[in-house]
Amino acid sequence: MGFQARMISVAMITYNGLAFLPAQVTSILDQLLDQDELVISDDGSTDGTWDFLTDLARKDTRVHLLRNQGRPGIIGNFDHALHHCRGEIIFLSDQDDLWYPGKVARLSEVLSDPPRPWLVQSDAELIDDQDQVTAPSFYALRHSRPGFWANFRRNTYQGCTLAFRRELLAIALPLPAIVPMHDMWLGLLAELSGQVRFVPDRLTGYRRHGDNQSALTPRSPGQVIAWRIQLGLALSGRCLKRWRMIRILRTIQKQRRMSHGS
Numbered sequence: 271m272g273f274q275a276r277m278i279s280v281a282m283i284t285y286n287g288l289a290f291l292p293a294q295v296t297s298i299l300d301q302l303l304d305q306d307e308l309v310i311s312d313d314g315s316t317d318g319t320w321d322f323l324t325d326l327a328r329k330d331t332r333v334h335l336l337r338n339q340g341r342p343g344i345i346g347n348f349d350h351a352l353h354h355c356r357g358e359i360i361f362l363s364d365q366d367d368l369w370y371p372g373k374v375a376r377l378s379e380v381l382s383d384p385p386r387p388w389l390v391q392s393d394a395e396l397i398d399d400q401d402q403v404t405a406p407s408f409y410a411l412r413h414s415r416p417g418f419w420a421n422f423r424r425n426t427y428q429g430c431t432l433a434f435r436r437e438l439l440a441i442a443l444p445l446p447a448i449v450p451m452h453d454m455w456l457g458l459l460a461e462l463s464g465q466v467r468f469v470p471d472r473l474t475g476y477r478r479h480g481d482n483q484s485a486l487t488p489r490s491p492g493q494v495i496a497w498r499i500q501l502g503l504a505l506s507g508r509c510l511k512r513w514r515m516i517r518i519l520r521t522i523q524k525q526r527r528m529s530h531g532s
Contacts, residue, residue, distance in 0.1 A: 276382065278306040278374060279357030283347040285313040287365035288322060290399075290477060294367055295326065295333075301374040302332055308363075311336040311351035313343070319365075348429075348452045349445040358436050362429040362453065368397065368475035377433040380467055388464030389434040389457060391427060394474040401475065408476055409468075416468050418461040422498070425450075427457030431474050434460060446504040450497035458505060 280298055284291065298308055310333065312320055320337070327333040336350055348362070359378050363369075373392070380390045391414070396405040405411055414426035421427060432453060442459050449455045460466050489497075 276359050276378065277357040278302060278359045278361065278378060279355035280306075280308045280361045280363050281348060281351035281355050282308060282310045282363040282365060283313065283344065283351055284310055284315060284319050284323070284365045285347070286315045286317040286319060288315075288317050288319045290366035291319060291322060294363070294365060294369070297369040298363060299330060299332065301369065301371070304332070307332050307334055307355070307357065309334045309336065309351050309354050311338060311347050311354075313338050313341055313347045345445050345447060345449065345452050349443065352439060352443060352445070355439070359433060360436065360439070361433045364430045364477075366477045366479070367394075367430050368401070368477070370473050370475065373473035376469070376471055376473060380469060381433060381435055385465055386435070387460075387467045388438050389432060389460035390467045390469060391457070392431045392469050392471050392473040394428065394431050394476040395472050397475040397477050399477070399479045403475075404478065407472065409470070414468060416461070416466045418458060421454065421457055421461065422501070425454040425457070427451075427453040428476070429453035429456075430476055432456065438463070441508060446508075448500040449504050450501060454501070455504070458501075459508070462505070462509065 280302070282295075282298075295308065302308065310323055312323065312335070314337070323333070323335055327335050334354065336354060338347060338350060342350065352360070359381055361374070361377070377390050377392060381387060393414075394408040395403050396408060396411070398404050408414065408428060408431070412426045412428075413424075429452060434456065438456060438460055441463060442456055445452050445455060457466070
């Protein structure tokens with residue numbers, strides 16, 4: 271099946287993002303087909319974001335809105351959105367970036383062609399609040415590269431540049447509340463479970479301004495150590511759960527073969 275035939279879901283989270291949101295959703299919807307969807311989970315915006323989104327959803331049936339009860343934060347908000355995604359290929363989106371033309375087609379193609387990696391990440395330009403490029407390559411700034419241990423020590427996964435196949439959700443959800451970053455969680459699970467691709471194409475304008483945080487935001491050494499311990503525990507628990515599920519499935523399959531043979 272070619273990537274054109276696969277339904278695509280974009281999981282976006284919002285919170286008081288009206289300043290940059292209209293341009294971002296336009297840059298996404300311009301690349302989606304009628305069968306695709308933009309799933310937006312809002313964390314209780316008070317700046318007019320929700321009014322904008324409800325008006326957008328009335329005009330475009332590809333837009334599906336969710337609103338959280340309470341304030342679960344970034345990880346809880348993405349967990350809410352991802353649980354409602356129906357597509358075979360899933361993209362993550364922030365509320366304040368820009369998607370460059372061809373992003374959806376390019377990353378969907380990489381995920382659909384042999385060897386069909388579980389997750390793909392592209393490069394991005396850094397832009398300011400006036401859409402001016404402040405750095406030409408996120409990869410260069412972050413020394414991005416694939417590999418489990420390299421990214422466990424120093425995360426180079428960036429949610430707004432990721433796309434992945436639905437198989438990853440089966441082991442990634444629910445997103446653990448204790449992990450430091452949702453993109454790091456998804457990237458490391460993909461490294462453990464299937465192939466990962468980093469492509470050099472710069473397909474996103476990754477906006478850096480005073481109100482957002484990312485992998486480029488400095489963290490204290492103590493915070494980094496605590497996060498790695500929490501992440502290691504969460505990964506171990508999830509992998510053990512998956513191993514048990516595989517053993518159960520294999521046992522069921524073996525019993526079925528024996529019953530058919532008797």
